[in-house]
Amino acid sequence: MVTRRTLSILVENQPGVLAKVAGLFRRRGYNIHSLAVGITENPEVSRIVTVVEAGPEETEQIIKQLNKLVEVLRVNDVTNHHTVDRELALVKVNATPGTRAEIMEVASIFRANVVDVSEKTMTLEVTGKGEKIDAIIQLLRKHGIREMVRTGQVTLVRGVQTT
Amino acid sequence: MVTRRTLSILVENQPGVLAKVAGLFRRRGYNIHSLAVGITENPEVSRIVTVVEAGPEETEQIIKQLNKLVEVLRVNDVTNHHTVDRELALVKVNATPGTRAEIMEVASIFRANVVDVSEKTMTLEVTGKGEKIDAIIQLLRKHGIREMVRTGQVTLVRGVQTT
Numbered sequence: 303m304v305t306r307r308t309l310s311i312l313v314e315n316q317p318g319v320l321a322k323v324a325g326l327f328r329r330r331g332y333n334i335h336s337l338a339v340g341i342t343e344n345p346e347v348s349r350i351v352t353v354v355e356a357g358p359e360e361t362e363q364i365i366k367q368l369n370k371l372v373e374v375l376r377v378n379d380v381t382n383h384h385t386v387d388r389e390l391a392l393v394k395v396n397a398t399p400g401t402r403a404e405i406m407e408v409a410s411i412f413r414a415n416v417v418d419v420s421e422k423t424m425t426l427e428v429t430g431k432g433e434k435i436d437a438i439i440q441l442l443r444k445h446g447i448r449e450m451v452r453t454g455q456v457t458l459v460r461g462v463q464t465t
Numbered sequence: 466m467v468t469r470r471t472l473s474i475l476v477e478n479q480p481g482v483l484a485k486v487a488g489l490f491r492r493r494g495y496n497i498h499s500l501a502v503g504i505t506e507n508p509e510v511s512r513i514v515t516v517v518e519a520g521p522e523e524t525e526q527i528i529k530q531l532n533k534l535v536e537v538l539r540v541n542d543v544t545n546h547h548t549v550d551r552e553l554a555l556v557k558v559n560a561t562p563g564t565r566a567e568i569m570e571v572a573s574i575f576r577a578n579v580v581d582v583s584e585k586t587m588t589l590e591v592t593g594k595g596e597k598i599d600a601i602i603q604l605l606r607k608h609g610i611r612e613m614v615r616t617g618q619v620t621l622v623r624g625v626q627t628t
Contacts, residue, residue, distance in 0.1 A: 310614075317491060317494060317495070317496050318491040320487045320491075320497060320500065321484065321487035321488045321491035324483045324487045324488075325484045325487075327480075327483075327484065328480060328481040328483075328484035331480060332480070333480050334480070334483060334502075336502065336503055336504075337483065338502075338614075338615075338616045338617055339497075339499065339500050339501075339617055340499055340552075340616055340617045341499075341615060342613050342614065342615075343602075343610040349614050349615075351614060386555055386580050386588055386590070388553055388555060388590055389503070389553070390552070390553040390592055390616060390619065391503075391619075392549055392551060392619055392620075392621045394627070417549045417551070418549050418621075418623045418624070420623070420624040420625050421625075422625050423624065423625050425549055425621060427549070427551055427592065429553055429590065429592055439506075447506040448506075448625070448627055449505075449506065449621055449622075449627040449628070450505050450506045450512075450621075451473075451501075451503065451512050451514060451619040451620065451621055452501075452503030452505075452512075453503055453552075453553060453616035453617065453619050454501055454502055454503045454616065456553065456554075456555055456616050457555075458555045458557055458588060458613075458614055459612075460581045460583070460588070461581070461583040461586065462583050462584075462585050462586050464557070464611055464612040465612070
């Protein structure tokens, strides 16, 4: 069964690593739902977190392939772990003096921060699970979304365990 | 002069686009400092925000090359624009009953959220500019960082303008 699976991939922080990993997904025809790459506690190591649509066998295959890349230090399928999953979005919506209060109410419900205001727009910063971000976007849509950017999901396993 | 430049790239949401973009950076030898890819207000369009180390001429070259890819809809160098720049990090630190209060104080100063607690660890979620995240990590380091993940920077231009 094809489901969304979350892979946490530790890689050497070197030029070209992302291209290799992304190329591997492309050649295998995997659909990447989201991908985030950033440095870790060790500046020589980056962590790629990617959410892909794949079945269990496909996932096993891709992990095998990833492990063959010399720059890949460790791959973990954290899909069924107890995890903290977070994403950040910036959403710029149309706002007039008449609609600002309503938008601020929505922001407050979702604990979003207003990070910019202009005469015609407001920009909100919201963090949370993907579904929460989907929900606030749905509510803001009626005002007209001018522009939006999302980071892709990042994930850590809960408790003392590391991945 | 080589500086950090922020590129905002709108692409068709299709398998393989990220591989093409990352491959282009690799072939040109550009060092990617961070990269985030996520969907936009239009589900058929994704936005890649990448921070690269490059000079002005190199940046011009890379924009030209990116524009040649059919899946690339628009590229903007937003480095010198008035922007909202945000990043999200999850940081798991060692925590004992004796150090929890101190860690919570640091969290409070940086408006970070405690998103997980175990007998031996605490996990904080922090959002902000890269420098802010660097600063809290620096303060948490003395407790011992078990594990960390960062999303990479996302950026929107302030005000009514879109990119």
